[in-house]
Amino acid sequence: MIGKKKKDEVIFQVKITATECVQNQTLTIRPLGFTDTLTVNISSRCDCECDEERLDPSVCSGHGKVDCGICRCDSGFIGKNCDCETGGKSNKELEKTCRKDNASVICSGLGDCVCGQCACHTNDDPKKLIYGTFCECDNTNCELHDGQVCGGAERGHCDCGKCKCNLGFEGSACHCRSTTDGCKIDKGSVCSGRGKCECNTCLCRNGYQRPFCKECPGCPSPCARYIACVECKAFQSGPLEKNCSKACSNIILKETLSGGKACREKDSQNCWISYKIFQEDGEEQYSVTVNPEKECPEPPNIAAIVGGIIAGVALIGLLLLLVWRFVTELIDRREYHRFEKEKAKARWNDADNPLFKSATTTVVNPQFGGQQG
Known part of the structure; x- marks a missing residue:
C-alpha cells in the first residue's frame, strides 16, 4: 500500500486451502x-x-x-x-516463465498462466485493458490532467503507466502544447543542443544550466583539455601534429569570436599560447581564435652558465684551502701553547746533571796564607 494514491486500484489475493x-x-x-x-x-x-x-x-x-x-x-x-x-517441464517450471522475477506473483496477479504464458483477465470496465507479457500493463494507471488520464483522448492515451501524447501535446501527463519558442536564443538551436525542450522549458543534461543550457559551471575547463589541438591546428606542432585533423575534428579555427572563454596555456615547447574558445551548440563542438604570437622563454646563456660553474668550483676550492689553513694554524698554536706550559713546569738544576762540566776551573794555592801587610 506504500506509495499508492487516491483512485489507484489495489488487488488483494487470498488463497484458502481446505485440509479436511x-x-x-x-x-x-x-x-x-x-x-x-x-x-x-x-x-x-x-x-x-x-x-x-x-x-x-x-x-x-x-x-x-x-x-x-x-x-x-x-x-x-x-x-x-x-x-x-x-x-518435459514441470508445472512449476512453466509457472516460472509467467513471473517477471522470482519475487513477483504469477502474471502480476492479473492473469492466469496457461502453458507457460500469461492469459490476462478481462475487466468489467470495457475501457480498461490489461496486457503485457506478464499482464503488468494497463491503459488507465497514468498521470491525470484536469481529472482525466493523460489529459483525455484529445491530448494522449495511457500505455503501460506512461502517457503517449498526441501530436501537438507533450509532458508527463500530456498537459503542455508542443512549442520550442521559449527554448531558443534568437535563431539558435533548441536548448543549445544540450537538452530537450519540454513544456516550452529546457531540460538540460550533463550539468548545463537553464534557461538555454549554455553554461556548465561544474564542467572541467576546456582550456587545458584542448591546448594540444589548438597547438596543432594553429602552429602545426605538438603531440597531435601527425593526427591533428582526426583527433581535433571538433575544433574549428576562426579569425574572430564575439564571445568565448579566454585561455592562456603552455604548449609542448613550454611557450605560452593565448586564445579564446567558444562552445558551439551541441556537446563537443568548439570554435577557437588564437593569438599568432607565442610567448616563449629566452634560451639560456651557455657562456654565463659555464663561467659561473668554473667560478663556483674555484671559489669552493679556495674556501676549502682557507679552511684547511685555518684549522692547521689552530692545531699548531694549540701544540705550541702546550709546549710552553710543559717548559714552565720543569725545574732544571745544572749540578744534578753528572755529565755537566763548568766552563771555568778554580786552582787553590796551599801555600797562600792570606795578604801580607
Whole structure:
C-alpha cells in the first residue's frame, strides 16, 4: 500500500486451502486499516460420486480422459483441457516463465498462466485493458490532467503507466502544447543542443544550466583539455601534429569570436599560447581564435652558465684551502701553547746533571796564607 494514491486500484489475493471436509463455513476478510469487509461462504464436495452428466471426451483435446467432470491428462500434457504440451517441464517450471522475477506473483496477479504464458483477465470496465507479457500493463494507471488520464483522448492515451501524447501535446501527463519558442536564443538551436525542450522549458543534461543550457559551471575547463589541438591546428606542432585533423575534428579555427572563454596555456615547447574558445551548440563542438604570437622563454646563456660553474668550483676550492689553513694554524698554536706550559713546569738544576762540566776551573794555592801587610 506504500506509495499508492487516491483512485489507484489495489488487488488483494487470498488463497484458502481446505485440509479436511468443510461444510457451510463462513469467513470474513478485512484488510488492516480498512472498514470494508468481505464475507465468504465455503462448502466443499467431500466425495466425488461422479453423478453429473458425463462430458464428451473430445474436450480433453485427445490427450486425456474425462474423470469426475474434469480432464485427467496424459503424461506430457497439462491444462484444463489437456491442450498444453509440457515438453518435459514441470508445472512449476512453466509457472516460472509467467513471473517477471522470482519475487513477483504469477502474471502480476492479473492473469492466469496457461502453458507457460500469461492469459490476462478481462475487466468489467470495457475501457480498461490489461496486457503485457506478464499482464503488468494497463491503459488507465497514468498521470491525470484536469481529472482525466493523460489529459483525455484529445491530448494522449495511457500505455503501460506512461502517457503517449498526441501530436501537438507533450509532458508527463500530456498537459503542455508542443512549442520550442521559449527554448531558443534568437535563431539558435533548441536548448543549445544540450537538452530537450519540454513544456516550452529546457531540460538540460550533463550539468548545463537553464534557461538555454549554455553554461556548465561544474564542467572541467576546456582550456587545458584542448591546448594540444589548438597547438596543432594553429602552429602545426605538438603531440597531435601527425593526427591533428582526426583527433581535433571538433575544433574549428576562426579569425574572430564575439564571445568565448579566454585561455592562456603552455604548449609542448613550454611557450605560452593565448586564445579564446567558444562552445558551439551541441556537446563537443568548439570554435577557437588564437593569438599568432607565442610567448616563449629566452634560451639560456651557455657562456654565463659555464663561467659561473668554473667560478663556483674555484671559489669552493679556495674556501676549502682557507679552511684547511685555518684549522692547521689552530692545531699548531694549540701544540705550541702546550709546549710552553710543559717548559714552565720543569725545574732544571745544572749540578744534578753528572755529565755537566763548568766552563771555568778554580786552582787553590796551599801555600797562600792570606795578604801580607
